[in-house]
Amino acid sequence: MTATYIHPSILSADFVNMQAELERISDADFVHVDVMDNHFVPNLTFGPQMVARIQDVSPVPLDVHLMIDDPERWAPEYAELGAASVTFHAEASADPVALARRLRQIGSAAGVAIKPGTPLEPYLDDLSAFDLVLVMTVEPGFGGQSFMPETMPKLRTLAERARNAGVELRLQVDGGISADTIAIAAENGANTFVAGSAVFGAEHPGAMIGRLRELAAGHQHRPA
Numbered sequence: 089m090t091a092t093y094i095h096p097s098i099l100s101a102d103f104v105n106m107q108a109e110l111e112r113i114s115d116a117d118f119v120h121v122d123v124m125d126n127h128f129v130p131n132l133t134f135g136p137q138m139v140a141r142i143q144d145v146s147p148v149p150l151d152v153h154l155m156i157d158d159p160e161r162w163a164p165e166y167a168e169l170g171a172a173s174v175t176f177h178a179e180a181s182a183d184p185v186a187l188a189r190r191l192r193q194i195g196s197a198a199g200v201a202i203k204p205g206t207p208l209e210p211y212l213d214d215l216s217a218f219d220l221v222l223v224m225t226v227e228p229g230f231g232g233q234s235f236m237p238e239t240m241p242k243l244r245t246l247a248e249r250a251r252n253a254g255v256e257l258r259l260q261v262d263g264g265i266s267a268d269t270i271a272i273a274a275e276n277g278a279n280t281f282v283a284g285s286a287v288f289g290a291e292h293p294g295a296m297i298g299r300l301r302e303l304a305a306g307h308q309h310r311p312a
């Protein structure tokens with residue numbers, strides 16, 4: 089059975105009590121850290137200094153999701169501060185393959201993200217350049233939005249291309265993932281699941297992480 093990974097997004101955490109919020113999700117595989125610059129998306133979160141402090145105190149490794157312009161300028165900083173993976177948006181990058189190579193050289197896993205309306209085709213021949221591909225299942229910028237099922241064919245195509253090419257990829261979905269939607273994403277090929285409001289809005293985040301993991305594992309993608 090392929091491993092499935094649950095990444096709670098701290099976008100839905102209480103920013104003033106970040107250390108305590110991180111302790112609430114210590115059962116997770118990674119913590120998903122949404123960096124927004126109010127240019128690439130119409131929302132603003134935090135930058136490298138805050139993420140460095142999260143890295144210092146987090147009980148689980150960091151999965152950084154950069155929703156920013158000019159990732160060539162900023163992404164390496166997040167790899168240097170010790171993030172396990174750094175994912176930047178293809179729409180914002182001048183050369184995604186070159187940036188991924190640089191992130192790997194620094195020592196983090198390299199991820200590329202695409203918005204719901206961005207076609208996959210330009211990246212399909214370069215899958216081995218990445219460790220993770222993030223298919224956004226909402227328009228990036230805000231937590232608590234509804235899952236977009238129309239993104240699922242892209243995920244399925246990715247899963248099939250990666251398998252045919254013999255490339256081991258983490259296929260991540262982000263946006264609207266909950267106990268109601270995780271099965272459809274898993275069935276379509278996702279193995280790495282970001283969930284913000286579903287986890288931090290739960291009475292017992294640890295129990296919700298376990299439930300999501302079980303649901304994902306029970307609905308794994310079956311190749312055609």
Ligand SMILES: O=C(CO)[C@H](O)[C@H](O)COP(=O)(O)O
Pocket residue numbers: 097099100120122153155226227228229230231232233262263264265282283284285286
């Ligand atoms: O990247 C993001 C938004 O752009 C967040 O990671 C995502 O929205 C998580 O929140 P939720 O699970 O509540 O949808």
Ligand SMILES: [Co+2]
Pocket residue numbers: 097120121122153262282
């Ligand atoms: Co995110």
